[in-house]
Amino acid sequence: MPNSEGLRPTTDRVRETLFNWLAPVIRGARCLDCFAGSGALGLEALSRYAESATLLEYERSVAQQLGKNLALLQGNGSVVNTNALTWLAGNGQPFDVVFLDPPFRKGLLAIPSRCWNNRAG
Template identity: 55%
Template sequence: MTANGRIRIIGGSLRNSRLEVPDLPGLRPTTDRVRETLFNWLQPVIGGARCLDLFAGTGALGIEALSRGAAMVTFVERDARLAAALRANLARLKVQAAVVGDDAVRWLKAGGKPADVVFMDPPFAGDLWGDAADALESHGWLAPSAWIYVEAPRTASSAVPPTWQVHRQGVAGEVAYTLYRRTPDVPLS
């Protein structure tokens, strides 16, 4: 994030667009370098993909996906100020997307249409990875071969469902990031 409360979209049709970002404690936007790496990994599958951006924060991951050809993104953010800023950024960029103002884990438990790509970057202060992963898997949110991106503290050990296999991973500072591929032929335990 830049000093003036903005981050930029780094690729696709919205490249170099700036997102206005509220200055809120605990907000930790995914860095340009990590986003570039992630979207290089996702490049073969992001076009036309149906995406979820859980714990959306600034919405940078989901907006980057839209910029690079995702068919749709649903953003889920419980903080009303962040959800409002996200709606304003989407309107300014003239991008259509759904913004849900709710707790991501609670919202996931209602069930929904399967996503091809999921971005999961919960607040590091909470321990929400396991609950969110379980809700994604058990409430019909994942396409059979979905891709799931997870950011977590470098020192965290997060259990994921056995159907999620590590595809790629990296570390940037204190953040560990992993792209999982759902493999439906692995039985759930």
């Protein structure tokens, strides 16, 4: 994975715990991995039989590497090289599971949370 400021993959232990919690819903789910970074969450979802995963990544070199990794895994997914906040504001596609793990200390988590609250309300 190319070096990118703020890229900090979710630790194995946290990822294992998260996916143990999600086990009842992940199989067959349509997943969205916002701020994909290393792609660990979206790719893990695919490895646990999610129907699909859409990975959003802003850094072009990171998105390109994610695309290569996804192709190697032959997973049913896509990588979108985009600003996740812009994409979230303009996309109405439904997802069953959404991962929001923005870059550390950038204050980005509140913004997508408001997008979801506005859609749900």
